[in-house]
Amino acid sequence: xxxxxxxxxxxxxxxxxxxxxxxxxxxxxxxxxxxxxxxxxxxxxxxxxxxxxxxxxxxxxxxxxxxxxxxxxxxxxxxxxxxxxxxxxxxxxxxxxxxxxxxxxxxxxxxxxxxxxxxxxxxxxxxxxxxxxxxxxxxxxxxxxxxxxxxxxxxxxxxxxxxxxxxxxxxxxxxxxxxxxxxxxxxxxxxxxxxxxxxxxxxxxxxxxxxxxxxxxxxxxxxxxxxxxxxxxxxxxxxxxxxxxxxxxxxxxxxxxxxxxxxxxxxxxxxxxxxxxxxxxxxxxxxxxxxxxxxxxxxxxxxxxxxxxx
Numbered sequence: 001x002x003x004x005x006x007x008x009x010x011x012x013x014x015x016x017x018x019x020x021x022x023x024x025x026x027x028x029x030x031x032x033x034x035x036x037x038x039x040x041x042x043x044x045x046x047x048x049x050x051x052x053x054x055x056x057x058x059x060x061x062x063x064x065x066x067x068x069x070x071x072x073x074x075x076x077x078x079x080x081x082x083x084x085x086x087x088x089x090x091x092x093x094x095x096x097x098x099x100x101x102x103x104x105x106x107x108x109x110x111x112x113x114x115x116x117x118x119x120x121x122x123x124x125x126x127x128x129x130x131x132x133x134x135x136x137x138x139x140x141x142x143x144x145x146x147x148x149x150x151x152x153x154x155x156x157x158x159x160x161x162x163x164x165x166x167x168x169x170x171x172x173x174x175x176x177x178x179x180x181x182x183x184x185x186x187x188x189x190x191x192x193x194x195x196x197x198x199x200x201x202x203x204x205x206x207x208x209x210x211x212x213x214x215x216x217x218x219x220x221x222x223x224x225x226x227x228x229x230x231x232x233x234x235x236x237x238x239x240x241x242x243x244x245x246x247x248x249x250x251x252x253x254x255x256x257x258x259x260x261x262x263x264x265x266x267x268x269x270x271x272x273x274x275x276x277x278x279x280x281x282x283x284x285x286x287x288x289x290x291x292x293x294x295x296x297x298x299x300x301x302x303x304x305x306x307x308x309x310x
Contacts, residue, residue, distance in 0.1 A: 043275050043310050045237075045284045047303050048074035048100060053290025060087060064095030066293045071300030074098040076285050078105045079130040079142070088137060100283050101141035101181070101211075101236060102134045112165035113147030113158035113189070120165050127169055131178040141179045141236055143211045146199070149188040158189055159199070166203055173207040181211035181235040184226070191220050193229035200233050209233045213287070215240030215256065218264055219247065227273040236281045237274070239303065240288050241265060260288065260302040271309035 049072050054063045060083060067075050079102035081088065092099055106126040110119050130142045147162030149155050166180065173180055182200065190196045200208055212234045214223045219242070227234065240256060241263035247255035261267065284307065286299055 046073040048285040060091035070296035107145040113162040193226040209235040213238040218242040224273040
């Protein structure tokens with residue numbers, strides 16, 4: 001082939017290449033479409049609030065309706081509850097609200113890390129009852145503080161003892177299908193994300209993970225770091241705000257006295273982390289200062305702005 005023929009041949013091939021994309025209209029060389037399984041799934045979140053935030057007077061039904069009308073999809077109760085379950089279920093149905101999770105109310109006064117076996121047994125029995133209640137209410141998660149370190153309970157002792165107690169709860173979790181979600185709190189225990197990850201990995205059960213509180217961790221670090229480390233171990237999310245400036249100038253717990261979006265959480269970064277780990281818990285639950293229905297509407301609106309960063 002001489003130079004002229006080579007150039008002519010190359011031009012023809014270039015023309016064929018140029019028209020090939022047009023041929024996809026008739027099905028020739030058509031690129032495969034992305035299946036539903038291949039498409040990236042966007043994290044979606046429902047909004048809930050802890051029951052104590054609803055401060056208007058009224059019946060259970062009234063309070064649940066206030067939460068719903070304020071823009072919340074769910075309510076998180078303390079458990080074991082003082083209300084008859086039949087009353088709660090009736091109020092839930094009438095208000096059209098969900099009860100996705102409960103907070104065990106005995107894990108501070110009778111911690112799973114207590115040196116006294118009888119005290120630990122009381123907490124185990126209480127958490128087991130919470131599992132039964134939340135299942136009856138249509139939820140699937142119990143928030144539990146894993147343990148407490150203090151002058152009388154060493155870090156190592158709390159680590160070993162609390163893990164053992166949580167393992168005793170696993171048969172109840174398996175029977176009910178309810179998750180044991182451990183919350184990061186100011187308990188002088190499990191205060192780094194790497195340690196928190198290792199703690200649940202050593203328990204090694206799919207129904208044991210973390211109820212990650214975004215605001216609590218700002219005393220120790222940055223929530224996005226924890227989220228990236230804990231990843232699929234995060235079963236649920238609590239939302240609150242925190243100001244380090246308030247903490248340093250006014251006192252430790254004064255840090256919580258700040259509105260959502262006005263503290264030190266970098267919400268675009270935090271919610272990007274939530275999206276990147278493909279959080280599957282489905283809920284974002286407010287645990288902040290409550291008030292009347294207008295105040296709750298304000299909080300729901302703030303949460304909507306935060307969720308929009310996903």
